[in-house]
Amino acid sequence: MASTEEDGSVEEKENNNKKRTKSAIAVAWLTFYNIAMTAGWLVLAIAMMRFYIQKGTHKGLYKSIARTLKFFQTIALVEVVHCAIGIVRTSVIVTGVQVCSRIFMVWFITNSIKQIQNEESVILFLAVWTFTEITRYSFYTFNLLNHLPYFIKWARYNMFIIMYPLGVAGELLTIYTALPYVRKTGMLSMRLPNKYNVSFDYYYFLIIVMLSYIPLFPQLYFHMLRQRRKVLLGEIIVEKDE
Numbered sequence: 333m334a335s336t337e338e339d340g341s342v343e344e345k346e347n348n349n350k351k352r353t354k355s356a357i358a359v360a361w362l363t364f365y366n367i368a369m370t371a372g373w374l375v376l377a378i379a380m381m382r383f384y385i386q387k388g389t390h391k392g393l394y395k396s397i398a399r400t401l402k403f404f405q406t407i408a409l410v411e412v413v414h415c416a417i418g419i420v421r422t423s424v425i426v427t428g429v430q431v432c433s434r435i436f437m438v439w440f441i442t443n444s445i446k447q448i449q450n451e452e453s454v455i456l457f458l459a460v461w462t463f464t465e466i467t468r469y470s471f472y473t474f475n476l477l478n479h480l481p482y483f484i485k486w487a488r489y490n491m492f493i494i495m496y497p498l499g500v501a502g503e504l505l506t507i508y509t510a511l512p513y514v515r516k517t518g519m520l521s522m523r524l525p526n527k528y529n530v531s532f533d534y535y536y537f538l539i540i541v542m543l544s545y546i547p548l549f550p551q552l553y554f555h556m557l558r559q560r561r562k563v564l565l566g567e568i569i570v571e572k573d574e
């Protein structure tokens with residue numbers, strides 16, 4: 333009996349130790365990840381400013397930062413994994429939509445359609461993303477280190493009110509500008525007849541993507557407004573299962 337009780341408490345202790353070790357590993361990983369991502373987006377910000385100061389134009393800016401942007405934006409896919417394995421308390425769906433829409437913008441729009449890379453709308457969403465990500469990742473970093481300056485917290489939960497619509501406007505304008513090129517070239521499309529007997533029209537797909545912002549964007553925006561009320565105003569919010 334005594335030994336069973338002892339076993340039980342040893343097992344309990346081991347489990348607690350495991351939980352502690354797991355969360356310590358998770359915290360260490362997240363700290364490293366957030367520092368690396370803050371640094372990555374800072375590098376992008378500096379590269380963009382340097383380009384503009386040196387050349388006096390935004391033409392060629394995207395090309396000059398494309399590799400770094402693709403790298404850091406694609407890495408953000410691990411954030412979906414963070415949610416899926418439960419090391420951050422965020423919905424997989426909300427994070428998935430956010431990250432996938434960004435990756436889609438980078439790889440399947442801006443990177444694939446060279447003719448639109450010098451559009452002002454590209455610079456608009458790039459500038460907005462860069463500002464947002466520097467704020468967001470430095471917020472997570474300082475939060476994990478328990479030394480969060482108020483102005484970073486304030487910026488994280490206020491700036492999105494303007495930045496989100498601006499970023500979305502830049503993205504939608506860029507896709508809209510891409511439409512004529514996509515139609516003319518038939519890129520990424522499959523016409524019948526072909527050996528797979530499948531037809532896909534990228535032009536119409538892009539129109540569907542643009543329309544999907546109508547139901548999806550408000551959900552992300554309202555999610556952030558709820559987070560804002562929770563963090564800045566201390567409101568207790570009962571989240572539905574997302």
Ligand SMILES: CCCCCCCCCCCCC/C=C/C(=O)SCCNC(=O)CCNC(=O)[C@H](O)C(C)(C)COP(=O)(O)OP(=O)(O)OC[C@H]1O[C@@H](n2cnc3c(N)ncnc32)[C@H](O)[C@@H]1OP(=O)(O)O
Nearest residue numbers: 420421422427430433436464472492495496499548549559
């Ligand atoms: C096939 C193609 C499909 C295309 C589909 C198209 C449709 C797309 C429609 C919508 C398009 C949107 C496009 C986006 C544009 C822009 O980004 S514009 C720029 C402005 N953007 C923003 O302001 C981004 C805001 N979004 C976010 O911050 C996130 O991405 C989010 C997932 C939407 C919300 O973040 P969330 O994590 O839920 O909120 P937080 O308050 O920040 O955190 C909650 C808790 O989780 C912890 N946490 C999260 N991540 C980390 C981390 N990396 N490290 C450590 N901790 C983390 C956080 O600390 C919180 O924890 P608690 O304090 O314990 O609650």
